[in-house]
Amino acid sequence: MSKPKSIQVFEYSTLICGQEYNGHHFKKAHFNALVKLNEIHKGNYFTIGVNKITFKNYVGVLQVDGLVIEILPKIDQYESDSESSKIKWQAALIEMLRVTKRLKIKEKDEASVATQSKHLLDIYFEWFLAEVQKLIHQGLIKQYYKETSQVKALKGKLEFAGHIAKNVVHKERFYATHQVYDKDHLLHQVLFCALEIIASLTKGSYLYSTCKKVQLDFPEVKTIKVSAKTFEQIPHDRKTAPYETALAIARIIILNFAPNVKTGSENMLALLFDMNVLWEQYILVRLQRAQEKKGFTIIGQNSKPFWQNIAIRPDIVLSKGENENYIIDTKWKNIDQSKPSTQDLRQMYVYNEYWNSKKAMLLYPTNAISSEINEKDFVAFQETPNVKDHHQCSLGKISIFKEGRLDEEIGNTILKWFETSKNE
Structure with missing residues (x-):
C-alpha cells in the first residue's frame, strides 16, 4: 500500500x-x-x-x-x-x-x-x-418502512392516481403503498x-x-x-x-x-x-474527574439572563457548599509575555456579580511551570463605595504536560489553587 x-x-x-x-x-x-x-x-x-x-x-x-x-x-x-x-x-x-x-x-x-x-x-x-x-x-436489525411501488397482488393502500397513470396497459398490476420489513431502511x-x-x-x-x-x-x-x-x-x-x-x-x-x-x-x-472550545471542554472533564476528592461541584456553560434575550455564561462554575462559588474562564493562548485583555477582566467582574462569586480565574496553558496560586494572587477589582467584600480575579497558568504527555492530574492542581486561596 x-x-x-x-x-x-x-x-x-x-x-x-x-x-x-x-x-x-x-x-x-x-x-x-x-x-x-x-x-x-x-x-x-x-x-x-x-x-x-x-x-x-x-x-x-x-x-x-x-x-x-x-x-x-x-x-x-x-x-x-x-x-x-x-x-x-x-x-x-x-x-x-x-x-x-x-x-x-x-x-x-x-x-x-x-x-x-x-x-x-x-x-x-x-x-x-x-x-x-x-x-x-x-x-443487523430489520425495520418496517413504507414503500410505494408496482405489485402483482394488491396489498396496502392503492394509489389511485398513480395506478391509473401507470397501469393502463398492465391491468394485472397494482400501484400501491405497503409496508416492507427488511434491512433496507x-x-x-x-x-x-x-x-x-x-x-x-x-x-x-x-x-x-x-x-x-x-x-x-x-x-x-x-x-x-x-x-x-x-x-x-x-x-x-x-x-x-x-x-x-x-x-x-x-x-x-x-x-x-x-x-x-x-x-x-x-x-x-x-x-x-x-481549539478554544476543545481546551474548555478538556479542562471541564479533568475538573469533574477531580471534584469528588475535593468536595466541589463543577458545572460547565451555566447561563443566566443578562439583558432582554441575551444570556451570559462563564466557561466553568465551581461550587462548594451552598454559598461558595468560583468562576473559571479558559483561554487557549500563551500569556507568558502579556496581560489579560480589559474585555476579559470586565467579563470576570460581571460573572462574579451574577454568580455571587468571591473569586474568578482566567486560566491559560503554559509550556513553563504552573503558577503557584495563593491568596495574594487573587487581586480585588477596584473598590466600590458602600461595598465591604470586593470580589477578586487571578490569572492562572497551568502546565499541561508531564514527562512529555498530557498531565492527568491537571484538575487536582487547579482545584488546589482555590483550596489554598480559601485557607490562607
Missing part, C-alpha cells in the same frame, strides 16, 4: 502555493479547495492571502485531492516545529479528543499512532469501521453513505481493503442523499440503541464531507475543532 501524502502544520502557520512541505507540494488545486471550504464556513477556518493559507485556531485534519493536512495545536509560537514537537502535539490533540469523548482510541494504541504514520482521519475511519463490523457480527442507508465516503478517500491505503470487506458484508440498500435533517428522522429506541455510536461517527464523516468543493475528481473531508 502506498504511504498517504500528508503535511503536518501547527495552528496559525502558513502554507504557500507551490512550496514543498514534508516532501509533498501544496498545489494551486489544494489552495482553491481550501478557499471554497473557508467561504462555506464564513471565513472561520483560515486567513486567505495571495496564493497562501494561514490557519486560525481550528485544529484537526482535512483531506483534499489525495493530500492530508493535519493541523496541530501549539501554545508557544516560538516552540520548535521539529518532528518530536509534532509527535508530542499530535498525541496531545488525540488525548484531548479522547478525554472529551470526541474520539475513541485505547490509551495503549495512542503511542503507535506516530510510528505508523496515522492521522486523525485514519483513527475516525478505523473507529467507524470497527463499530459497523460489531453491528454486523451482532446481527434509513439506519443502514446512512451507514452505507459513510462507508462510500471512506472508500472514496482511502484508495491506496491500508483502510481501503478493510472498508471494502465491510461493504461486502453489508446488505444492499438504496443510495440516498444524507443531510443534517436525515439524522433528525432516525428513530431512537431500544432496538436502535446499539447503532448510536456508529451513527454519531457517520454524522461527523457525512456532514463534514464537502462534495461541492471539487478539485479534479476528488472531494474534500474536513474534521476541524475550535
Whole structure:
C-alpha cells in the first residue's frame, strides 16, 4: 500500500502555493479547495492571502485531492516545529479528543499512532469501521418502512392516481403503498453513505481493503442523499440503541464531507475543532474527574439572563457548599509575555456579580511551570463605595504536560489553587 501524502502544520502557520512541505507540494488545486471550504464556513477556518493559507485556531485534519493536512495545536509560537514537537502535539490533540469523548482510541494504541504514520482521519475511519463490523457480527436489525411501488397482488393502500397513470396497459398490476420489513431502511442507508465516503478517500491505503470487506458484508440498500435533517428522522429506541455510536461517527464523516468543493475528481473531508472550545471542554472533564476528592461541584456553560434575550455564561462554575462559588474562564493562548485583555477582566467582574462569586480565574496553558496560586494572587477589582467584600480575579497558568504527555492530574492542581486561596 502506498504511504498517504500528508503535511503536518501547527495552528496559525502558513502554507504557500507551490512550496514543498514534508516532501509533498501544496498545489494551486489544494489552495482553491481550501478557499471554497473557508467561504462555506464564513471565513472561520483560515486567513486567505495571495496564493497562501494561514490557519486560525481550528485544529484537526482535512483531506483534499489525495493530500492530508493535519493541523496541530501549539501554545508557544516560538516552540520548535521539529518532528518530536509534532509527535508530542499530535498525541496531545488525540488525548484531548479522547478525554472529551470526541474520539475513541485505547490509551495503549495512542503511542503507535506516530510510528505508523496515522492521522486523525485514519483513527475516525478505523473507529467507524470497527463499530459497523460489531453491528454486523451482532446481527443487523430489520425495520418496517413504507414503500410505494408496482405489485402483482394488491396489498396496502392503492394509489389511485398513480395506478391509473401507470397501469393502463398492465391491468394485472397494482400501484400501491405497503409496508416492507427488511434491512433496507434509513439506519443502514446512512451507514452505507459513510462507508462510500471512506472508500472514496482511502484508495491506496491500508483502510481501503478493510472498508471494502465491510461493504461486502453489508446488505444492499438504496443510495440516498444524507443531510443534517436525515439524522433528525432516525428513530431512537431500544432496538436502535446499539447503532448510536456508529451513527454519531457517520454524522461527523457525512456532514463534514464537502462534495461541492471539487478539485479534479476528488472531494474534500474536513474534521476541524475550535481549539478554544476543545481546551474548555478538556479542562471541564479533568475538573469533574477531580471534584469528588475535593468536595466541589463543577458545572460547565451555566447561563443566566443578562439583558432582554441575551444570556451570559462563564466557561466553568465551581461550587462548594451552598454559598461558595468560583468562576473559571479558559483561554487557549500563551500569556507568558502579556496581560489579560480589559474585555476579559470586565467579563470576570460581571460573572462574579451574577454568580455571587468571591473569586474568578482566567486560566491559560503554559509550556513553563504552573503558577503557584495563593491568596495574594487573587487581586480585588477596584473598590466600590458602600461595598465591604470586593470580589477578586487571578490569572492562572497551568502546565499541561508531564514527562512529555498530557498531565492527568491537571484538575487536582487547579482545584488546589482555590483550596489554598480559601485557607490562607
